[in-house]
Amino acid sequence: MNTEGYSIKDLETLSGIKAHTIRIWEKRYSLLHPERTDTNIRYYTDDDLRHILNVSFLVKGGHKISKVAKWGQDQIKETVLEVSKSKSSENAYIDRLMLSMVNFDNEEFFKILNEIQLRYSLEEMVYTILFSLFKRIGTYWQVGSIFPAQEHFVSHIIRQKIIAEIDKIGLNNKRGQSILFFLPENEMHEISLLFYSYLAHKSGFNVIYLGQFVPFNDLQKLQSHLTIDFVFTAFINSWAKDALENYLVDLKGLFQKQRIFITGWQVDNLNPELPRNVKIVKDYKEFRKFVGA
Numbered sequence: 001m002n003t004e005g006y007s008i009k010d011l012e013t014l015s016g017i018k019a020h021t022i023r024i025w026e027k028r029y030s031l032l033h034p035e036r037t038d039t040n041i042r043y044y045t046d047d048d049l050r051h052i053l054n055v056s057f058l059v060k061g062g063h064k065i066s067k068v069a070k071w072g073q074d075q076i077k078e079t080v081l082e083v084s085k086s087k088s089s090e091n092a093y094i095d096r097l098m099l100s101m102v103n104f105d106n107e108e109f110f111k112i113l114n115e116i117q118l119r120y121s122l123e124e125m126v127y128t129i130l131f132s133l134f135k136r137i138g139t140y141w142q143v144g145s146i147f148p149a150q151e152h153f154v155s156h157i158i159r160q161k162i163i164a165e166i167d168k169i170g171l172n173n174k175r176g177q178s179i180l181f182f183l184p185e186n187e188m189h190e191i192s193l194l195f196y197s198y199l200a201h202k203s204g205f206n207v208i209y210l211g212q213f214v215p216f217n218d219l220q221k222l223q224s225h226l227t228i229d230f231v232f233t234a235f236i237n238s239w240a241k242d243a244l245e246n247y248l249v250d251l252k253g254l255f256q257k258q259r260i261f262i263t264g265w266q267v268d269n270l271n272p273e274l275p276r277n278v279k280i281v282k283d284y285k286e287f288r289k290f291v292g293a
Contacts, residue, residue: 005035005043014049014098015056022052029069031055046102053099054080060095094133101137101154109157122165126195127284130158134191138265155191162194166201174204177229179291182210182219184247189236192263196232199284203291205230216250223254230291231255232281234264241270248278261290 012019025031032052034042044052054076058068061083068076080099093116100109116125137151181197183190190212200207208226210218231251235244244266251260252275263281274280281287 005037005045006049007043008034011044011049011052014102015052016060017052017056025055025065025069029065031065031069050099050103051076053102057095057099058083061092090129090132093129094136097129097133097154098136101150104150104153106153106157109154113157113161122162123199123284126158126162131192155189158191159194162191162198166194166198169198169201172201172204175206178206178208178227179230179232180208180210180222180226180228181232182214183212183234185213185215187235187237188212189234192236193232193234196261196263196281196284196287199287200232200291203288205291216254219251219254228255228258231258231260233260233262235262235266236264237266239266239270241272244270245272248272248275251275252277259290261287 006014008019008022011017011022015022017025022032026034032044032048034044034048036042051073055065055068057080058076059065063079063083068079071079093112096112097109099105100112113125116129120128133154137154179197179200181193181200183193193211194209197207197209208222208228210222233251239247248260248262256277258277260275260278261281262278267280279290281290
């Protein structure tokens with residue numbers, strides 16, 4: 001739990017239920033019973049958060065709050081499971097994954113991912129659902145509604161999924177071309193990088209995957225030892241626009257003959273000026289076109 005508990009704004013952000021509505025539900029149905037700090041500030045516990053997430057899920061699924069509020073925890077949990085089996089829209093999947101994340105429910109999270117994979121290809125699952133999940137997680141993290149361990153819990157499971165799919169492909173250098181994947185120093189969020197490396201593996205490229213937090217000096221050393229045809233990196237963490245543009249210029253200077261692909265939230269937010277050989281990747285379909293897959 002957040003060490004200071006959750007505010008009603010946190011509950012609004014995580015559940016999608018307006019704070020005003022939550023207060024009405026408290027008064028009318030005694031749905032929640034917030035505690036108070038020594039300075040008389042209201043706060044909510046982990047149990048309160050789980051309860052409002054379950055209630056929110058059921059109300060969005062068509063159940064009336066007047067009925068749900070009278071149910072005990074066992075009936076609520078059973079009904080959530082029943083509704084989960086019948087709800088398969090993208091937003092419903094994200095809601096269910098968020099609920100599993102908050103509860104650190106390893107078994108349920110894997111179960112939902114496996115269910116999604118029966119309906120979607122890995123590419124569709126990652127890009128349509130999991131990237132949207134991470135955007136929502138990022139928003140919640142910014143406002144302090146979740147803590148890093150919850151994000152790490154999700155990232156680890158999804159990372160396992162993608163690596164397992166890469167392992168199934170094995171070495172597949174039928175294209176005779178190499179793509180270097182890396183994240184700059186201070187960049188730790190590698191799910192998108194790993195996903196695009198999977199696409200490159202699948203398309204028959206020799207993938208050189210360095211992962212996160214790669215010093216620029218290491219790129220210089222590597223460039224002098226290997227023949228590289230493409231370079232791929234991502235910018236997720238906060239960057240100043242001029243710092244990002246300067247980094248891209250340096251990268252272009254190092255890889256003058258290679259095409260450089262970039263992606264990430266900071267690229268979208270800052271809209272940096274791009275050197276001639278740098279191309280923004282908007283989605284996985286566009287990436288496959290770029291590399292002729």
